[in-house]
Amino acid sequence: MATTQRTYNLDTSTLKAGFRGALIQPGNEDYEAARRVYNGMIDKYPALIARCSDVADVIAAVTFARKNGLLVAVRGGGHNVGGLGVCDDGLIIDLSLIRYTHVDPETRTVRVGGGNTWGDVDHATHAFSLAIPSGVISTTGVGGLTLGGGLGYLTRKWGLAIDNLIAADVVLADGSPSSSSKLIRSILSMLALCCGIWTRHQRS
Ligand SMILES: Cc1cc2nc3c(=O)[nH]c(=O)nc-3n(C[C@H](O)[C@H](O)[C@H](O)COP(=O)(O)OP(=O)(O)OC[C@H]3O[C@@H](n4cnc5c(N)ncnc54)[C@H](O)[C@@H]3O)c2cc1C
Secondary structure (H helix, E strand, C coil), X not given: XXXXXXXXXXXXXXXXXXXXXXXXXXXXXXXXHHHCCCCCCCCCCCCEEEECCCHHHHHHHHHHHHHHCCXXXXXCCCCCCCCCCCCCCCEEEXXXXXXXXXXECCCCEEEEECCCEHHHHHHHHHCXXXXXXXXXXXXXXXXXHXXXXXXXXXXXXXXXXXXXXXXXXXXXXXXXXXXXXXXXXXXXXXXXXXXXXXXEEEEC
8 A cells, every 4th residue: 555645757748638527646636535435444646537528538548548558447436445446556537527317218218427326327217206226325336336236225126237237338448439239248348357448328
């Protein structure tokens, strides 16, 4: 565990040029808060935090990490107890700005952003008298909970959160976007090799 803040010699000028979200580095005002995750015992010092505003930002961040040989941690809701949403000396791809929920009452499906929390989803679906299996705490991320299967109040009747995932947009480790038509390959790649970032989920 790191105990002191380090300095890094990263040239972020090319990334900054097209990035719409926030790029946070050691020394920036927001750095201390931005490196924290839910588990207060995790104390890691990333070289850069890319708070992405959309899928283009995610692609740019993944490409930057690859070109600079940086370790990447992806953060959704930041609730992973082991602190998988942050790393020392690497790049955090923080999805917390990519939050939207679109409910389609006709198909009884919902599309959500890669950084959504379950509280966001419940708030939108309940207005249509709909609900999907999730967890028991509203601030947990949709992405991380689903990757772990996802157990909650509705599981006995309707299964795990991941059982209800029907499509996803994924940015692969080479920076290429993969659409829902390639769902199976993308999800398997991500689960088996840990090499994808969901930017949109569609659920029933
Ligand atoms: C208070 C609390 C209550 C909990 N309750 C439940 C519960 O009721 N049911 C249950 O099943 N689990 C529960 N959990 C466990 C929780 O599901 C996991 O800790 C999960 O990893 C949290 O997901 P997150 O997105 O918030 O975390 P993060 O730390 O942001 O991410 C966790 C992992 O998922 C990856 N990830 C997150 N989003 C994406 C994405 N969009 N694309 C690609 N990778 C992504 C991250 O890289 C990381 O490896 C709980 C945890 C806490 C702390």
